[in-house]
Amino acid sequence: MVQRFEPGKRMSQALVHNGTVYLAGQVADEDPTQDIVGQTRQVLAMIDRLLEQAGSDKRHILMAQIFLADMADFAGMNSVWDTWVPAGHTPARATVQAALAAPEWKIEIVVTAAVP
Numbered sequence: 030m031v032q033r034f035e036p037g038k039r040m041s042q043a044l045v046h047n048g049t050v051y052l053a054g055q056v057a058d059e060d061p062t063q064d065i066v067g068q069t070r071q072v073l074a075m076i077d078r079l080l081e082q083a084g085s086d087k088r089h090i091l092m093a094q095i096f097l098a099d100m101a102d103f104a105g106m107n108s109v110w111d112t113w114v115p116a117g118h119t120p121a122r123a124t125v126q127a128a129l130a131a132p133e134w135k136i137e138i139v140v141t142a143a144v145p
Contacts, residue, residue, distance in 0.1 A: 034082050043079045050083040054137040061133040065102035068135045069109040085142045090120040094139040096127040
């Protein structure tokens with residue numbers, strides 16, 4: 030069985046299948062005018078909310094894929110990430126530079142997590 034969260038015409042924001050939650054790429058659509066620190070905080074808050082809806086949390090993240098519009102923002106993103114991710118629960122992670130779908134977006138994060 031597949032359980033969908035916040036389904037839309039094009040995609041669902043999250044879905045759970047077989048004890049795993051898959052999140053769509055999360056971007057700072059609340060206030061995309063913020064710098065990388067502000068946008069990263071927004072995205073991580075959205076991830077927290079979606080994981081909670083799915084019955085999981087950041088301690089159960091298996092993989093995070095981080096897309097930055099500019100690798101010059103790597104340190105700023107990590108300054109927020111490092112305080113957000115729980116010690117001893119760091120997931121596998123990849124960070125790459127990519128052209129994002131909207132020019133104001135500085136970051137997009139895709140997460141896969143276990144549902145305990």
